[in-house]
Amino acid sequence: MPDVLKFHFDVDGSDFSSAGEASVLVKKKLRQLGYPADIIRKVSIAMYEGEINMVIHANGGTADVEVGEKDITIILKDEGPGIPDISLAMQEGYSTARENIRVLGFGAGMGLPNMKKYTDSMDIDTVIGKGTTITMKVNL
């Protein structure tokens, strides 16, 4: 039995309809592994929001989930435009999503706030024009 279970996903930036698939898979795995419902809920919400953000803003990216003994780490990496103003992006209701995306039900401006709210730590590493890496941890 390895100390850390790892899952890797490529998040397709061109397909809105499949956005969320990686989160659904992770949720199923965690459930099979017998983790508590509140932990699964936190990981699901945080990862879903991150996945959607990468599809909306960064033409996709990668998602890595590491299940350790003390916590579950979610690392989302993209090569998108970066986040110019993190404090603004963290405000509930602030969104730069375009109208064609809003009509699908996205763009509530709750993505990053939800990710912060439902995880125990969140670190944003962003470089304009290069991309963004977000590392989140949910304590077990």
Add this chain to the structure above:
Amino acid sequence: MQLNDLCKALDLSVITGDTNKEFNGVYVGDFLSRAMSCVMESDLWITIMSNTNVIAVASLTEASAIILAEDVELIEEAKNAAEQNGITVLSSSMTAYKLCVEIGKFTENAL
């Protein structure tokens, strides 16, 4: 409360999925991120959104069922996703508000 009984009482159409299950609460809203954090396990989720992403949110939140208000139709791709993921999708000609009122009455009678 039994979803079957609610379907009969409110004349809800079953688009796909099982209605032989319980439901606890109700959430109404169309923004997916809001629903993601507010729909609780075994809740009914009333929305007018009918794309595939709605199915993912219902799956992640473990909603008891999605109720599409105002006769909104589920797109084929979303219907397939719902079937694959075992998500129950219902529909009604009522508005979201009217659905809430009727579900409220049903809930009161059931208690």
